[in-house]
Amino acid sequence: MTSTTPVRIGPDSSSTFLDAIKYRRTIYGVTDNVSVSDGRIIEIVNEVIQTIPSSWNMQSTRIVVTLGAAHKKFWDAVINAARPFVLETKGESDWKRNEDRFNSFKAAYGTISLFEDHTSIENLHRRFSQFPITVFETFAEHSNAMHQIALWTALELEGLGASLQHSHFVPGVEDGIRSTFDIPPTWSVKAEIVFGALAGDRPTKPEKKPVSTTVKVFH
Numbered sequence: 001m002t003s004t005t006p007v008r009i010g011p012d013s014s015s016t017f018l019d020a021i022k023y024r025r026t027i028y029g030v031t032d033n034v035s036v037s038d039g040r041i042i043e044i045v046n047e048v049i050q051t052i053p054s055s056w057n058m059q060s061t062r063i064v065v066t067l068g069a070a071h072k073k074f075w076d077a078v079i080n081a082a083r084p085f086v087l088e089t090k091g092e093s094d095w096k097r098n099e100d101r102f103n104s105f106k107a108a109y110g111t112i113s114l115f116e117d118h119t120s121i122e123n124l125h126r127r128f129s130q131f132p133i134t135v136f137e138t139f140a141e142h143s144n145a146m147h148q149i150a151l152w153t154a155l156e157l158e159g160l161g162a163s164l165q166h167s168h169f170v171p172g173v174e175d176g177i178r179s180t181f182d183i184p185p186t187w188s189v190k191a192e193i194v195f196g197a198l199a200g201d202r203p204t205k206p207e208k209k210p211v212s213t214t215v216k217v218f219h
């Protein structure tokens, strides 16, 4: 949908949106044999970043899209950066398990990495310096997560399978990604969405706690 497409507003209009968010799943084992064009993937990213809200409209989220060969290069950078730390702290068999997992992501078609630009957060903090900067860092994380769910859902509605990864938590990996793709030092990575073509059935929805436990309603 483009920004000029009229949206139906009224009773039950939210059903389409709810159907979309209910459809999304964590999907592993995807391949690089995708039929969605790079142009459409980039269009989705551009629409999402131009749509999702941020605290005081600070727009601190940054996105790096790696497709095809660049996606393989991304996961080679992760593997090369993670290897020394995992080998040293966990040993050979643990590294083998990690390497297999990273290679399963490398077998996908694309990775969308989401960052937060600390310069934008500092600029907003200067306007409201009576509050600690952690307030704005937290708001930035919230907005980043909103981008994540929108991208993840949109990719799956295109027929792709995707999962949300945080491989940058392995020490050294963020620097490996940064140097490979010339990422500015003020951008810090928050999540990686790995996506590709489905190789099997879509998983079923995991069990959820009853709403009687998780929701309180007052009239």
Ligand SMILES: Cc1cc2nc3c(=O)[nH]c(=O)nc-3n(C[C@H](O)[C@H](O)[C@H](O)COP(=O)(O)O)c2cc1C
Residues within 6 Å of the ligand: 024, 025, 026, 027, 163, 164, 165, 166, 167, 205, 206
């Ligand atoms: C904030 C957040 C962080 C997550 N981190 C990871 C991750 O690092 N690696 C991974 O494989 N899945 C990750 N997941 C996926 C969850 O395990 C998954 O969403 C959950 O089990 C529910 O399954 P569903 O996505 O099919 O609804 C994450 C999900 C969320 C919301």
